[in-house]
Amino acid sequence: xxxxxxxxxxxxxxxxxxxxxxxxxxxxxxxxxxxxxxxxxxxxxxxxxxxxxxxxxxxxxxxxxxxxxxxxxxxxxxxxxxxxxxxxxxxxxxxxxxxxxxxxxxxxxxxxxxxxxxxxxxxxxxxxxxxxxxxxxxxxxxxxxxxxxxxxxxxxxxxxxxxxxxxxxxxxxxxxxxxxxxxxxxxxxxxxxxxxxxxxxxxxxxxxxxxxxxxxxxxxxxxxxxxxxxxxxxxxxxxxxxxxxxxxx
Amino acid sequence: xxxxxxxxxxxxxxxxxxxxxxxxxxxxxxxxxxxxxxxxxxxxxxxxxxxxxxxxxxxxxxxxxxxxxxxxxxxxxxxxxxxxxxxxxxxxxxxxxxxxxxxxxxxxxxxxxxxxxxxxxxxxxxxxxxxxxxxxxxxxxxxxxxxxxxxxxxxxxxxxxxxxxxxxxxxxxxxxxxxxxxxxxxxxxxxxxxxxxxxxxxxxxxxxxxxxxxxxxxxxxxxxxxxxxxxxxxxxxxxxxxxxxxxxxxxxxxxxxxxxxxxxxxxxxxxxxxxxxxxxxxxxxxxxxxxxxxxxxxxxxxxxxxxxxxxxxxxxxxxxxxxxxxxxxxxxxxxxxxxxxxxxxxxxxxxxxxxxxxxxxxxxxxxxxxxxxxxxxxxxxxxxxxxxxxxxxxxxxxxxxxxxxxxxxxxxxxxxxxxxxxxxxxxxxxxxxxxxxxxxxxxxxxxxxxxxxxxxxxxxxxxxxxxxxxxxxxxxxxxxxxxxxxxxxxxxxxxxxxxxxxxxxxxxxxxxxxxxxxxxxxxxxxxxxxxxxxxxxxxxxxxxxxxxxxxxxxxxxxxxxxxxxxxxxxxxxxxxxxxxxxxxxxxxxxxx
Ligand SMILES: Cc1cc2nc3c(=O)[nH]c(=O)nc-3n(C[C@H](O)[C@H](O)[C@H](O)COP(=O)(O)OP(=O)(O)OC[C@H]3O[C@@H](n4cnc5c(N)ncnc54)[C@H](O)[C@@H]3O)c2cc1C
Ligand code: SF4
Numbered sequence: 103x104x105x106x107x108x109x110x111x112x113x114x115x116x117x118x119x120x121x122x123x124x125x126x127x128x129x130x131x132x133x134x135x136x137x138x139x140x141x142x143x144x145x146x147x148x149x150x151x152x153x154x155x156x157x158x159x160x161x162x163x164x165x166x167x168x169x170x171x172x173x174x175x176x177x178x179x180x181x182x183x184x185x186x187x188x189x190x191x192x193x194x195x196x197x198x199x200x201x202x203x204x205x206x207x208x209x210x211x212x213x214x215x216x217x218x219x220x221x222x223x224x225x226x227x228x229x230x231x232x233x234x235x236x237x238x239x240x241x242x243x244x245x246x247x248x249x250x251x252x253x254x255x256x257x258x259x260x261x262x263x264x265x266x267x268x269x270x271x272x273x274x275x276x277x278x279x280x281x282x283x284x285x286x287x288x289x290x291x292x293x294x295x296x297x298x299x300x301x302x303x304x305x306x307x308x309x310x311x312x313x314x315x316x317x318x319x320x321x322x323x324x325x326x327x328x329x330x331x332x333x334x335x336x337x338x339x340x341x342x343x344x345x346x347x348x349x350x351x
Numbered sequence: 352x353x354x355x356x357x358x359x360x361x362x363x364x365x366x367x368x369x370x371x372x373x374x375x376x377x378x379x380x381x382x383x384x385x386x387x388x389x390x391x392x393x394x395x396x397x398x399x400x401x402x403x404x405x406x407x408x409x410x411x412x413x414x415x416x417x418x419x420x421x422x423x424x425x426x427x428x429x430x431x432x433x434x435x436x437x438x439x440x441x442x443x444x445x446x447x448x449x450x451x452x453x454x455x456x457x458x459x460x461x462x463x464x465x466x467x468x469x470x471x472x473x474x475x476x477x478x479x480x481x482x483x484x485x486x487x488x489x490x491x492x493x494x495x496x497x498x499x500x501x502x503x504x505x506x507x508x509x510x511x512x513x514x515x516x517x518x519x520x521x522x523x524x525x526x527x528x529x530x531x532x533x534x535x536x537x538x539x540x541x542x543x544x545x546x547x548x549x550x551x552x553x554x555x556x557x558x559x560x561x562x563x564x565x566x567x568x569x570x571x572x573x574x575x576x577x578x579x580x581x582x583x584x585x586x587x588x589x590x591x592x593x594x595x596x597x598x599x600x601x602x603x604x605x606x607x608x609x610x611x612x613x614x615x616x617x618x619x620x621x622x623x624x625x626x627x628x629x630x631x632x633x634x635x636x637x638x639x640x641x642x643x644x645x646x647x648x649x650x651x652x653x654x655x656x657x658x659x660x661x662x663x664x665x666x667x668x669x670x671x672x673x674x675x676x677x678x679x680x681x682x683x684x685x686x687x688x689x690x691x692x693x694x695x696x697x698x699x700x701x702x703x704x705x706x707x708x709x710x711x712x713x714x715x716x717x718x719x720x721x722x723x724x725x726x727x728x729x730x731x732x733x734x735x736x737x738x739x740x741x742x743x744x745x746x747x748x749x750x751x752x753x754x755x756x757x758x759x760x761x762x763x764x765x766x767x768x769x770x771x772x773x774x775x776x777x778x779x780x781x782x783x784x785x786x787x788x789x790x791x792x793x794x795x796x797x798x799x800x801x802x803x804x805x806x807x808x809x810x811x812x813x814x815x816x817x818x819x820x821x822x823x824x825x826x827x828x829x830x831x832x833x834x835x836x837x838x839x840x841x842x843x844x845x846x847x848x849x850x851x852x853x854x855x856x857x858x859x860x861x862x863x864x865x866x867x868x869x870x871x872x873x874x875x876x877x878x879x880x881x882x883x884x885x886x887x888x889x890x891x892x893x894x895x896x897x898x899x900x901x902x903x904x905x906x907x908x909x910x911x912x913x914x915x916x917x918x919x920x921x922x923x924x925x926x927x928x929x930x931x932x933x934x935x936x937x938x939x940x941x942x943x
Contacts, residue, residue, distance in 0.1 A: 134623055134625040134626045134647035134648045134649070135392070135623065135624055135625070136621055136622070136623050137392060137623070138618075138620065138621035138622070139615065139616070139618070140615060140616065141615055143397075144397075148396075148397050148398070148403075149397075149398070150402070151403060151406060151409060177770040177771065178770070178775055179771060179772045179775065181772065181775065181776075184779075203413075204413065207440075209419035209420065209422075210419075210421060210439050210440045211424045211437050211438070211440075212421065212439065213437070213810065213811065215809065217434065219434075219436040220429075220433075220860075221864075222429070222860055222862035222864060223427055223436045223863060223864075224427075224438060224442055224863055224864045225439055226436055226439065264771070267770075271769075287769075290770045293770075294758075294770075295412065295758050298407075298757040298761060299407065299408040299412075299758060300407070300408065303408055314778075314779050315757065315761060315778060315782035315783070316782060316783050317717055317755075317757050317782065319405070320405035320406075322401040322405065322588060322590045322600075323588040323589075323590065324588060324589040324715075324717075324718040325586070325588050325589065327589075327715065327718060328545045328546075328547055328589045331551065332548050332712065332713050332714075333713070333715075334713050334715070334783070335715050335717075342402070342403050342405065
């Protein structure tokens with residue numbers, strides 16, 4: 103800094119901060135801080151994601167939960183090598199997402215007026231994902247019982263389940279009061295998201311989805327592999343909380 | 352009543368790339384500088400440590416590092432006769448928030464614009480005649496030339512440690528670089544990054560088709576580098592968690608890694624985080640800014656007086672703050688008068704995914720960096736004769752696959768069901784052998800009379816101020832341009848050996864729900880005439896000479912490249928004008 107030169111845009115009293123290492127918090131504010139002199143540093147300031155709690159449903163009721171497990175198992179069916187959506191935890195993933203900030207539309211713009219818009223103007227309803235699931239699952243349950251002699255979806259068998267879902271997907275089976283096709287599309291997206299997200303969120307249990315596709319997960323360094331073209335990366339996946347083998351044995 | 356804080360020489364609104372550059376330049380001049388940032392403080396060790404930064408759900412899908420729409424959003428419509436509705440959750444673009452701005456979670460693709468981009472209107476009319484341009488197209492020259500900006504491009508590249516291969520060294524065309532780039536005064540500070548398998552295949556296929564492929568210039572460093580401010584960056588580890596994420600390795604150029612540790616030690620600099628500027632204040636004459644009013648996180652209002660105001664809040668928020676502060680005449684598309692909100696543009700993006708035989712190809716697509724890629728520039732700007740094609744503009748095409756994180760990157764070939772056993776099998780069979788360039792086709796977006804920003808009549812923000820309204824659609828020129836480029840790109844992906852292609856053109860209407868890029872431009876553009884621009888060639892407001900406005904809001908139209916290298920170069924250019932001219936004689940630097 104050029105000391106002594108008058109400032110060129112009008113001389114102002116310089117308030118030099120006493121010392122250089124100062125982190126000033128204004129008296130009347132809680133969070134807004136003045137940062138000067140050095141990079142602010144607080145111990146344990148990191149913010150890792152909290153692992154989901156295992157245990158009962160947090161958003162779904164029992165009936166909804168059973169339907170969801172059957173649904174995610176149709177969307178991602180089990181095969182001899184890889185579990186399906188249910189055993190991979192996809193319904194648990196959706197449950198915890200709906201019970202959390204995502205379900206409540208936290209942080210989104212939810213001020214009125216609400217008017218129906220064009221598809222390319224985006225979601226325009228006061229209802230968030232949690233309410234959409236509640237309404238969607240109820241309407242789906244009614245439609246399902248109507249078409250299968252009163253049985254809920256979880257009690258149907260393989261082909262019957264698939265036939266019903268295909269009809270909803272194509273828009274042939276209408277759900278009353280709900281856009282069934284849009285609801286099912288959302289369900290597919292969320293189930294697949296749970297399948298591929300880090301296991302810390304409840305799906306992709308034991309990293310089954312990552313193992314299935316050959317994705318090494320939360321690894322951070324491929325310097326020794328970037329130039330090895332067309333060779334399969336040999337290491338198994340790790341999640342944010344490590345590898346199942348490290349934590350179990 | 353807002354409370355007053357002691358006066359400063361300079362107040363900076365927003366603390367991303369341009370805010371940090373201006374703060375460093377103006378404190379070097381001995382000025383007392385204070386910056387306000389509406390978001391939180393952010394730094395690598397606390398906010399993006401490798402350990403939990405690799406979280407696709409949190410950062411990519413749930414947008415952790417971005418502005419919350421309940422704090423501020425916009426309304427959107429395609430055409431002037433439609434009702435604009437609020438963008439309730441982000442889609443087409445993602446506004447940054449917090450110290451470092453977009454520099455935290457950008458890819459760091461670092462492009463210079465072409466020399467002809469800066470004189471676009473003149474260049475195109477000279478080459479093709481005025482009648483070749485669509486009637487309602489409102490493109491303009493910038494008022495600054497490539498040659499004037501070159502030293503500032505160079506400075507920003509060396510600040511960032513940019514990795515690349517020069518294509519034009521002082522007029523000499525160099526092998527392996529981009530032969531179309533403007534002349535550069537020296538080579539890149541660090542060599543190009545290594546390229547994974549699919550990227551090299553693209554380079555090979557492009558070369559065989561007669562193009563001149565080159566590695567994309569990258570702010571993810573190929574090797575350790577110490578910048579002119581003494582900041583050290585480490586080599587990128589190709590982790591693949593780059594775009595949307597902060598870098599835990601100090602390998603990605605950002606304000607945090609290149610400027611802040613140096614700047615923060617200066618006794619004439621201070622920064623307030625979690626403080627949102629709501630207004631630029633002007634005196635009774637309306638011709639002089641007196642400072643800004645901001646609200647802290649507890650809702651309390653404060654006033655910061657200053658002699659010089661630097662607006663560096665990002666394209667959209669710059670324009671919005673000008674409108675809310677009633678600085679400059681708002682643009683009216685009907686009468687074609689006014690300037691604030693005029694010439695708003697985005698980018699024309701599309702892609703082609705290639706599905707390869709998994710017995711022959713394994714791409715390990717998760718190995719990548721934010722700006723890795725092999726590109727060709729034959730179809731950018733005016734690098735080819737547009738005469739026979741009936742459109743203007745262009746873009747680069749390239750295999751720029753920035754990391755195959757599995758929620759977004761488990762693709763299946765066209766015709767596969769979207770769910771069920773066949774879907775699952777297809778995901779398994781294709782993940783390692785699919786090429787999914789994020790923005791494979793990265794095209795220009797030129798300006799039009801009825802694409803603009805103004806204040807919305809119905810929707811309000813949390814302070815009761817009107818939201819800003821976006822009126823935006825894709826025009827025939829851009830749709831033709833995109834079709835042409837996408838087809839060229841598809842040919843190269845096919846030549847790489849893909850068995851199946853999924854081709855996605857950009858089509859009208861413009862859709863606010865699907866991500867394209869966060870390269871928004873215009874609305875407070877620079878130029879030579881105050882009737883058609885908000886700023887002069889030094890980014891100084893024509894109306895309020897002690898106000899300078901940084902960022903891509905100054906672009907009269909968008910080129911076919913990512914904006915930030917140009918945004919940074921313009922900031923250095925403007926800072927030089929302030930340091931060398933304005934401070935000696937505060938007032939208009941250009942006569943109207
Ligand atoms: C996901 C993503 C990837 C990108 N990748 C690339 C890339 O590879 N290459 C490229 O060239 N560009 C890229 N960009 C664009 C790049 O981030 C921007 O061009 C660049 O950050 C713009 O710098 P800026 O200083 O103008 O604004 P910003 O970096 O956005 O900084 C503006 C700051 O101002 C703050 N602010 C806004 N309003 C107020 C207010 N009222 N009061 C106080 N503070 C305020 C904001 O919170 C923000 O921190 C990318 C952007 C995104 C989102
Ligand atoms: S890809 Fe490289 S620069 Fe990007 S976050 Fe990973 S290590 Fe950092």
